[in-house]
Amino acid sequence: MTCRSRFGDFFGVSQEIFDCVWKKLCNHEDTSTLYVSMEIGADPDVFNPVRDLLVDKGIKHNDNPRIAADIDKHLNGPGKIPNYGGGLGVLAGDTLKSLADCRIPVSAISLLYRKGYFSQVVDSELGQINWSQPWEPEKTPGLYLLHAPNKPDEILTIEVPFYDEHDQEISTFARVWMKLEINSRLDFFVPQFLLDFDIEPSPQWIREGAQNLYDSSSQKMKIIQRRMLGGGIIPTCRALGLTPTTVHLNEQHGVAVALLQIVDILKENLGDNYARKATDADIIAAANRVAKRIVYTIHTPVKAGHDIFESQDYRAVGHSFCQRILKTMGTQESGSDAFNMTRLAMKVNRSTNSVSRLHRDVTRKQFPAYADKITAITNGVHHLTWISKNRGELFDSFQEFNGWRRDPGVFAGAIKLADNKKFHTYLEEAWGKDNLRLIDSVNKMLRTHRNQMENTWIIPPNYLSLLDGDNSLLVPNALTIGFARRFSTYKRADLIFEDLDLLLAPIIRYSRPVNFIFAGKAHPQDEAGKKLIKAVLDCQEELYIKSRGLARLVFIPGYDMSVAKLMVAGAHVWLNSPKRPLEASGTSGMKAALNGVPNLSIIDGWWAEGYHDGQTGWKFGYEGPVDAEKLSEERKALLYKQDSQSFYQVFPEVMAIFHDPEKRSAFLRMAVMNLALNGPKFNTSRVVAEYVPRYCLNLPQSTANKLEKLRQIYRSDPDFNLESYPNK
Numbered sequence: 001m002t003c004r005s006r007f008g009d010f011f012g013v014s015q016e017i018f019d020c021v022w023k024k025l026c027n028h029e030d031t032s033t034l035y036v037s038m039e040i041g042a043d044p045d046v047f048n049p050v051r052d053l054l055v056d057k058g059i060k061h062n063d064n065p066r067i068a069a070d071i072d073k074h075l076n077g078p079g080k081i082p083n084y085g086g087g088l089g090v091l092a093g094d095t096l097k098s099l100a101d102c103r104i105p106v107s108a109i110s111l112l113y114r115k116g117y118f119s120q121v122v123d124s125e126l127g128q129i130n131w132s133q134p135w136e137p138e139k140t141p142g143l144y145l146l147h148a149p150n151k152p153d154e155i156l157t158i159e160v161p162f163y164d165e166h167d168q169e170i171s172t173f174a175r176v177w178m179k180l181e182i183n184s185r186l187d188f189f190v191p192q193f194l195l196d197f198d199i200e201p202s203p204q205w206i207r208e209g210a211q212n213l214y215d216s217s218s219q220k221m222k223i224i225q226r227r228m229l230g231g232g233i234i235p236t237c238r239a240l241g242l243t244p245t246t247v248h249l250n251e252q253h254g255v256a257v258a259l260l261q262i263v264d265i266l267k268e269n270l271g272d273n274y275a276r277k278a279t280d281a282d283i284i285a286a287a288n289r290v291a292k293r294i295v296y297t298i299h300t301p302v303k304a305g306h307d308i309f310e311s312q313d314y315r316a317v318g319h320s321f322c323q324r325i326l327k328t329m330g331t332q333e334s335g336s337d338a339f340n341m342t343r344l345a346m347k348v349n350r351s352t353n354s355v356s357r358l359h360r361d362v363t364r365k366q367f368p369a370y371a372d373k374i375t376a377i378t379n380g381v382h383h384l385t386w387i388s389k390n391r392g393e394l395f396d397s398f399q400e401f402n403g404w405r406r407d408p409g410v411f412a413g414a415i416k417l418a419d420n421k422k423f424h425t426y427l428e429e430a431w432g433k434d435n436l437r438l439i440d441s442v443n444k445m446l447r448t449h450r451n452q453m454e455n456t457w458i459i460p461p462n463y464l465s466l467l468d469g470d471n472s473l474l475v476p477n478a479l480t481i482g483f484a485r486r487f488s489t490y491k492r493a494d495l496i497f498e499d500l501d502l503l504l505a506p507i508i509r510y511s512r513p514v515n516f517i518f519a520g521k522a523h524p525q526d527e528a529g530k531k532l533i534k535a536v537l538d539c540q541e542e543l544y545i546k547s548r549g550l551a552r553l554v555f556i557p558g559y560d561m562s563v564a565k566l567m568v569a570g571a572h573v574w575l576n577s578p579k580r581p582l583e584a585s586g587t588s589g590m591k592a593a594l595n596g597v598p599n600l601s602i603i604d605g606w607w608a609e610g611y612h613d614g615q616t617g618w619k620f621g622y623e624g625p626v627d628a629e630k631l632s633e634e635r636k637a638l639l640y641k642q643d644s645q646s647f648y649q650v651f652p653e654v655m656a657i658f659h660d661p662e663k664r665s666a667f668l669r670m671a672v673m674n675l676a677l678n679g680p681k682f683n684t685s686r687v688v689a690e691y692v693p694r695y696c697l698n699l700p701q702s703t704a705n706k707l708e709k710l711r712q713i714y715r716s717d718p719d720f721n722l723e724s725y726p727n728k
């Protein structure tokens with residue numbers, strides 16, 4: 001099927017390019033991959049090459065009213081698509097952008113959540129308050145509601161069958177929104193298809209499932225949302241003519257697609273009576289065929305990340321035959337009636353990937369039956385999204401970085417500048433500007449909160465908002481420690497505040513100001529996570545008073561990609577304090593590295609690979625073996641005492657290197673080395689290069705060569721045998 005409308009100009013790529021990419025995705029002779037993710041984070045206010053081009057060329061109008069409306073959306077439309085909750089979604093968005101950069105034929109599928117992920121308001125007494133702010137996909141740049149290919153006047157609706165306890169079909173429908181991840185050369189794109197189930201005549205309980213990302217108000221709701229994603233894949237492909245040869249499951253949420261593909265195969269072989277005729281051997285044979293088309297990435301060893309559903313709950317939305325498959329596949333929890341969806345995903349794939357080397361070792365211990373097939377592809381970030389404008393201009397002006405926009409491997413050249421005084425000076429200047437942007441935005445927020453306090457019942461989250469005058473503001477160029485991530489217990493956001501006197505000792509000794517800037521959301525149903533936010537807020541006053549205003553701790557509510565971008569470039573040191581080995585990878589530290597900001601982190605996730613004997617930053621905390629017992633998320637097993645003590649030992653070094661003029665060049669060297677040693681590796685171009693062999697795609701020689709070059713920079717899994725995955 002071809003795309004009927006002349007969409008090209010409208011979408012920001014030429015019609016030729018649109019047709020060419022679309023054909024690759026819809027041709028039975030071609031190979032392509034479908035990337036499946038519960039969340040995708042790709043806010044246009046952070047990266048939007050179409051807008052950049054319009055601004056650059058001063059284009060504001062067009063005689064074609066459709067194109068004019070589109071230009072207006074890019075220039076003036078909302079900048080947020082709140083369809084992500086955290087690292088998993090941002091990783092998905094970054095990966096899709098790099099797939100487009102590398103010109104790999106991939107499409108992506110996710111859900112459209114009418115209320116997105118919740119918006120965070122923080123009150124200093126109540127802590128996090130959840131509320132939801134509906135957004136308007138219609139007004140969002142780059143997002144289009146698809147019309148039926150054969151009836152351009154009608155909106156496309158696809159039917160996604162659900163079943164009740166008696167296997168009666170429940171008619172359920174979805175609309176399809178498309179967002180193109182267009183690369184910065186505007187010569188390739190990866191389309192995302194977002195299924196919107198909030199339409200007539202889908203039943204009310206389904207439409208509820210289309211409101212909030214990760215709604216965990218009930219087990220049934222969780223099942224519904226996952227079933228919407230996994231069940232929507234085949235109907236979307238049929239409606240649009242997509243012919244993916246591989247399905248990549250980003251986490252197991254969409255794994256229901258495997259069940260439905262097994263059903264399709266049995267139906268084809270055994271006819272409509274397949275449910276009665278199929279033997280267990282038939283099911284397993286069909287599953288083995290399906291496995292050949294699936295690539296799976298597991299993202300966390302943490303329990304909350306894995307779906308275990310009671311068969312009774314599953315029964316209320318899925319066909320009874322699907323449960324027979326789940327039983328036959330051995331996904332039942334021992335001694336219970338529950339199905340473990342992670343185990344299903346582990347089973348039905350031809351490639352299982354973890355997100356760092358350490359995470360691979362942990363996953364092998366968690367799933368010993370599959371240990372042999374679990375490999376590592378360490379996560380990365382999309383460098384063009386995360387490098388600040390000021391840092392980008394700095395890189396543009398040194399020939400050592402020639403070509404960095406196209407090839408993040410170029411950052412290896414920074415090593416030649418590690419001790420270059422001129423580069424140090426320019427880096428400090430760009431860094432200073434980024435720090436000022438961050439500090440200004442925090443100060444603006446503090447003032448706004450102070451004014452709001454007079455008009456609303458909300459008490460501002462920051463102690464500084466309660467003070468008067470400029471005493472209450474942050475000063476630029478004070479050592480700024482950044483910390484931002486989801487507030488989950490294992491991430492231990494409050495670790496460094498375990499003993500305030502020990503934390504303050506070096507600050508008071510040096511008598512220099514320090515800004516601690518924190519941000520992050522706790523899942524609305526995660527009470528323990530919300531307590532962590534409160535615990536951080538509760539330290540502010542004491543830190544301020546005991547240090548006589550030297551130590552200022554600020555919490556920025558509403559963490560999202562634009563706050564992240566501001567923070568990773570504006571901070572002087574990026575802090576991460578999870579309990580090893582529960583942070584499977586972590587990506588915000590990579591964003592810091594690409595801006596030349598040193599990391600201060602537990603040896604966990606990617607930092608176990610990115611830490612190089614103190615050259616790129618600091619390590620602290622437990623770094624011993626990671627046996628099963630280390631996976632506990634109980635407070636008493638979280639090693640607060642031990643790891644915070646270790647932090648208090650390195651923190652004086654951080655103060656010293658930042659403040660001592662004689663050590664200043666050592667600090668700048670560390671910043672450059674983090675960029676030089678980690679920038680080339682921990683980016684999504686390299687991630688894509690490592691995934692593509694797992695996708696078994698036919699690619700033009702020039703693309704294959706480029707990927708080979710990227711793979712030579714870094715191999716996440718030195719044991720992985722590339723030859724065993726020949727490009728078909």
Ligand SMILES: *Cc1c(COP(=O)(O)O)cnc(C)c1O
Nearest residue numbers: 086087485560561564586587588
């Ligand atoms: C990068 C990013 C994350 C992930 O950060 P981690 O270090 O992996 O915890 C989460 N949320 C947002 C908004 C981000 O930009």
